[in-house]
Amino acid sequence: MNSLGRILAVAHKEFLQLARDRMTFGMIVMIPLVQLLLFGYAINTMVRNIPIAVVDLSGSAAARVIIEQVRVNQVVDIVSYLPTPQQAEAAVIAGEVRAALIFPRDLARRIASGATVGQWLVDGSDTTVSQVLLGLRNMPLRLDAGAPAGAYQASEPSFEVSLFFNPERRSAVNIVPGLTAIVLTMTMILFTSLALVRERELGNMELLITTPIHPLELMVGKLVPYTLVGLVQVVIILGLGHVIFAVPFAGGLGTLAIATLSFIAASLTLGLLLSTIARTQLQAMQLTVFILLPSILLSGFMFPYDAMPEVAQWIAEALPATHYVRLVRAVVLRGAELHQLSGDILWLCTFTLVVLLVATARFNKRLD
Amino acid sequence: MTELAITARGLTRRFGELTAVDHIDLSVEKGRIFGFLGPNGSGKTTAIRMLCGLLTPSEGEVAVLGRSIPAEAEKLRLEIGYMTQKFSLYTDLTTLENLRFMARVYGLAHGQRRQRIDEVLQQFGLTELRDRQLHAMSGGQRQRVALAVATLHRPTLLFLDEPTSAVDPQNRRDFWEKLFDLSEAGTTILVSTHYMDEAERCHRLAILERGKVRRDDSPQALMAALEGRVVEVSGSGLRALREQLMARPDVVSAAQQGSRLRVLFDEETTAPLDRLQAAAQHQTCQLARPNLEDVFMAATAGERR
Numbered sequence: 001m002n003s004l005g006r007i008l009a010v011a012h013k014e015f016l017q018l019a020r021d022r023m024t025f026g027m028i029v030m031i032p033l034v035q036l037l038l039f040g041y042a043i044n045t046m047v048r049n050i051p052i053a054v055v056d057l058s059g060s061a062a063a064r065v066i067i068e069q070v071r072v073n074q075v076v077d078i079v080s081y082l083p084t085p086q087q088a089e090a091a092v093i094a095g096e097v098r099a100a101l102i103f104p105r106d107l108a109r110r111i112a113s114g115a116t117v118g119q120w121l122v123d124g125s126d127t128t129v130s131q132v133l134l135g136l137r138n139m140p141l142r143l144d145a146g147a148p149a150g151a152y153q154a155s156e157p158s159f160e161v162s163l164f165f166n167p168e169r170r171s172a173v174n175i176v177p178g179l180t181a182i183v184l185t186m187t188m189i190l191f192t193s194l195a196l197v198r199e200r201e202l203g204n205m206e207l208l209i210t211t212p213i214h215p216l217e218l219m220v221g222k223l224v225p226y227t228l229v230g231l232v233q234v235v236i237i238l239g240l241g242h243v244i245f246a247v248p249f250a251g252g253l254g255t256l257a258i259a260t261l262s263f264i265a266a267s268l269t270l271g272l273l274l275s276t277i278a279r280t281q282l283q284a285m286q287l288t289v290f291i292l293l294p295s296i297l298l299s300g301f302m303f304p305y306d307a308m309p310e311v312a313q314w315i316a317e318a319l320p321a322t323h324y325v326r327l328v329r330a331v332v333l334r335g336a337e338l339h340q341l342s343g344d345i346l347w348l349c350t351f352t353l354v355v356l357l358v359a360t361a362r363f364n365k366r367l368d
Numbered sequence: 369m370t371e372l373a374i375t376a377r378g379l380t381r382r383f384g385e386l387t388a389v390d391h392i393d394l395s396v397e398k399g400r401i402f403g404f405l406g407p408n409g410s411g412k413t414t415a416i417r418m419l420c421g422l423l424t425p426s427e428g429e430v431a432v433l434g435r436s437i438p439a440e441a442e443k444l445r446l447e448i449g450y451m452t453q454k455f456s457l458y459t460d461l462t463t464l465e466n467l468r469f470m471a472r473v474y475g476l477a478h479g480q481r482r483q484r485i486d487e488v489l490q491q492f493g494l495t496e497l498r499d500r501q502l503h504a505m506s507g508g509q510r511q512r513v514a515l516a517v518a519t520l521h522r523p524t525l526l527f528l529d530e531p532t533s534a535v536d537p538q539n540r541r542d543f544w545e546k547l548f549d550l551s552e553a554g555t556t557i558l559v560s561t562h563y564m565d566e567a568e569r570c571h572r573l574a575i576l577e578r579g580k581v582r583r584d585d586s587p588q589a590l591m592a593a594l595e596g597r598v599v600e601v602s603g604s605g606l607r608a609l610r611e612q613l614m615a616r617p618d619v620v621s622a623a624q625q626g627s628r629l630r631v632l633f634d635e636e637t638t639a640p641l642d643r644l645q646a647a648a649q650h651q652t653c654q655l656a657r658p659n660l661e662d663v664f665m666a667a668t669a670g671e672r673r
Contacts, residue, residue, distance in 0.1 A: 009472030013461065020460050042369040207456035209519075211473045212445040219529055366422055366438070 006213050010221025014195070019224055024191070032183045032236045038246050049077040050132065054101040055088045056081070058107035066117065075132060085121075093123050173248070174190065176241035176300040177332040180234050180260075183322040184267055185286070185295045187233060191226050192271030192285040201281060213365040219356065223268045230264035231257075238332065250335030259331060259341060262348040263324040269355040270320065276362040294320050295321035311324050323347055371398045373525055373556040374419060381414050388414040390579035391428065396558060396572075400549040401551050403570030404560035405664065407430035411579040412560040416529050419558070421452055433525060434461055446474065452558075453529040455510055459503035461628035463494055463513050466502065467520060474521040488516040492546065508539030515546060519555075526550065528559040532566065538545040542567055575667045582667035587660060594658035594666060597637070599644045601629040603651030613647065632662050632670070 018024060039135065055298040056063045071078055071125035079097060082088045104110065107297040110117050199205045209235035234256075241247040270291065280282035296302060298312055301320040308316065316322040338345075381389040388410040396402045397617035404412045417423040419432060421441025436442055446637040457466045467488065471481045489495045492512045502510055511531055528547075532540045544566065544650060551557055559570065567573055568587045575590075576585040583590055600611065606629045613622045613631060620632040631639040645653045 005472050005475065009469050011464070013458070014471045016465060017460055019460065202459075203452060203454040203456040204458060205456075206422070206452045206454070207450065208473075209422060210445065210448070211470070212442070212449040212475060213473050366424060 001213070002216055004162035006217045007221040007224075010213075010225035014210055014222055014225045018229075023125075028187065028233065029236065030319070031187055032148045032179075034238070035179055035183050036041050036176065036237050036240055036244075039179055040241070050075060051079045051097045052076045052226065053080045053082050053088050053091050053097040053101060054078055054081070055085055055102045057085075057105045058103050060103075060107050061063060062111055063103045066103070067101075091123060098122070107269045122138070140217070152257050173245070173333065174329075175301075176237065176245055176326045177328045179241075180237045180328055181263070181299060181321045182292075182296055182301055183233055183237060183261075184230055184264060184324070185321045186292055188226060188230050188264055189271040189274065189291055190268035190285065190288045191229070192222060193274040193278060194281055195222055195226075197278050197281050197284045198270065209366070214317075216356075216360045218359060219269075219363070222272070223265070225262050226268055227261070230267075231260065234260050247332070249332055250334075251331035252267050252337070255336070255338045255341070256328070258333045258338065259324065259327040259345060262345050262352070263320055265346045265352040267322040269359060273355050273359040273362070275316055276359050291319075293317050298322065300325045320348055320351060373398045373444050374402075374430070374432050374558065375429045375598055376419070377428055378420060379415065379430060380426045381418055381423060382426045383494060383666045387579050389418065389425075392574075392576075392579075392581045394574065394584075395583070396556060398556050398573040399551065399554050400548060400558045401559060401569070402485075403573045404519050404558070404576055405562070405564075405567040405660075406560075406576035407562055407572055409578075410576040413529055414579075415576070416450075416527050416558065416560060419450065420527055425473055428480060432544050444667050446521060449521070450521035451518045451526070451528045453533070455514065455534075457502055457510075457517060458497050460501060462499050462501050463489070463516075464498045466517060467512070468515065470520055476521065484520065484522075485586065488520055491549075495654045496598045507534035508536060508543070511535055511539070511543060512546075515543070519550065524555060526555055526557045526559075528557065530560050530562070532561070532563070540566070546625075564664070568660050575664060577668045583663065587663075591658045591660065592661045594662050597629045597635070597640060597651050597666075598656045598658045599633070599640050599661050600656040601631060601644065601648050601651045601653050602627055603648070605650065609651065616647075618643070620669045621662075621666075623661075630662075631658065632665055634666075 031249060054067055056067070067078070070076060076099070080091070082100070085100075086100060087098075091097050092100055095152050101118055101294070103118045107117060114125065152248065198204075199208065209332045238247070238249065238256075242249060272289075274284060274291075278287055294315060298308065298316040299305075299319055300316070301321070305313065305326075327341055327344050330341060371397055374394060376392060378391045378393065380387065380391050384615060391555060392411075392415065393524050396401040404415065407413050414423065418425050419437065421429060421432075421438040421444065424438050433442060433447055435441075437444070446558055454571070458469070464485070467485045468481070471485060476484060492515060494509075494512060494516060497505065497509060497513070502616070505513070511534070513597060515528075515531070518528075532543055535543060540563075547557055548569075559566075560566055572585065573583070573587050573590060574581050585593075606624055606627075610622045610624060611631055613619045613629075617635045618634055622629055622631045624630070629641075632643060633643075637643065641653055641655055
């Protein structure tokens with residue numbers, strides 16, 4: 001079993017080097033941690049505390065009730081009360097507030113007749129912000145408490161209010177499992193592509209290829225330690241995601257492990273393939289970004305897969321990350337079983353095998 | 369007839385427009401130390417890489433230990449050891465870790481491994497350095513580790529590409545003592561160098577320049593062939609004399625060494641001492657024993673003119 005011995009020798013050596021390379025070792029832990037906090041928090045705070053101004057021309061009790069209701073949803077932060085609509089407009093233009101809410105003099109009459117109660121002046125230059133404020137237009141109002149005109153019976157719009165009022169929980173639940181796919185794509189491809197290119201740059205490769213080692217033994221030996229690294233990263237993301245962002249975990253650990261291992265294998269072999277193409281570590285990094293960007297944009301991590309044009313879907317299907325985003329969400333959020341996921345797992349395994357063979361064929365035990 | 373470890377006929381390697389190795393013929397006898405002497409860029413490394421099977425020759429035939437290269441290069445792996453010009457072990461690993469890794473890669477049996485590693489540690493004086501990482505070692509220490517690794521699997525043929533370029537003279541001498549030990553034990557060694565003193569230690573020497581073998585013989589024979597062509601001049605006004613001599617067609621080279629000027633005449637020149645005395649009337653002239661530098665100058669003269 002010389003072959004197994006050589007694979008183990010490479011794996012062992014790789015472990016030793018990894019353990020001594022503090023920079024890389026730190027990155028293994030820090031990349032998932034930082035990404036988790038960045039994505040987890042940044043996306044949540046996006047739709048909160050938007051500064052607005054209020055102009056109440058009616059001066060009525062009903063207006064105060066509505067203002068209070070707008071305020072408690074935490075989407076907006078009322079920073080000023082202004083006397084005239086003209087001043088409110090000026091404040092929006094000046095960028096002091098993102099929007100202004102204006103109540104007309106005849107507010108009581110409008111409430112009684114079920115008409116529109118007020119007007120939003122919205123700064124449309126930030127589409128995300130304006131999208132959120134446009135949603136406020138349909139906010140349901142309850143005026144039974146202390147309202148003189150009795151229960152408000154406006155033509156209540158039937159919008160997805162619940163999604164709107166709870167953006168925090170839903171986005172984190174969606175983001176965190178998908179994030180494992182992105183972090184693994186980044187680190188797995190980068191580490192393996194660098195590992196081989198570094199040996200070539202430092203001259204280790206010239207010695208290695210004069211030994212009896214077979215390219216496949218070298219490649220497999222290098223994959224072993226990084227597989228464990230990938231598993232550690234998944235544990236960090238899903239574990240902290242559970243603790244910090246209360247991401248539920250519906251599925252089985254075994255199912256998740258199988259799905260994750262098949263994705264790690266696919267990413268690692270892709271990294272090996274890149275390392276047979278790149279000549280320098282810089283090129284290896286650039287090639288990794290070349291894979292990483294479409295993985296972020298097209299995998300369904302950020303934008304829904306179903307909404308993409310057909311061509312984009314084809315590209316997405318070719319990326320391992322797309323299949324893993326599907327797998328990890330299915331397992332973690334919907335509690336899917338292995339037999340329901342066989343399509344994506346099979347695809348990842350086939351991808352791994354084909355890419356590993358191509359990478360081995362491309363890896364020449366010659367210098368020319 | 370002596371057995372040959374390496375034979376090469378018309379070995380050539382081109383990189384685009386550049387011909388790095390240009391139709392060289394080589395015969396390396398078993399159990400000998402064979403040297404490649406030449407300046408940087410003369411094709412030494414390219415030639416060695418082709419002999420190891422790392423580079424495919426553009427032209428020519430090579431047989432190493434009876435196997436045709438590069439076709440059968442993989443079968444040779446266990447029989448050859450290679451020390452690269454650029455240090456190629458893992459500097460973030462210790463001596464022992466490097467040796468263990470290579471021992472497993474070479475497929476040494478488990479029981480044999482520890483014993484053989486202890487052997488080379490002792491042989492190359494590395495026992496005290498066994499747990500030190502290679503980046504914390506001097507050039508000489510690293511070269512000893514590299515040689516230990518290259519000989520770990522007991523190869524019968526060793527390729528050493530400028531093994532002592534980062535090593536001080538004392539360590540260089542020690543290093544060569546190890547090479548003679550290995551040679552004594554029957555290992556064939558092909559070593560490249562640009563140091564004259566190292567080249568002189570080889571059993572046989574090929575002088576490479578611009579991809580061509582200019583001379584190929586034992587160092588002693590190469591030097592003997594120049595007998596009577598080297599004259600040393602001592603006295604004053606040597607710089608002016610050198611200018612004057614360099615312009616003459618019959619002078620191959622004139623190089624000052626301290627208070628002497630060493631002048632090498634070309635092959636056709638008869639009675640160089642008399643000729644030189646005629647030119648250098650105020651100085652004393654005498655015939656000198658040729659050294660390898662003279663050989664090198666004479667061998668590469670055609671190209672420089």
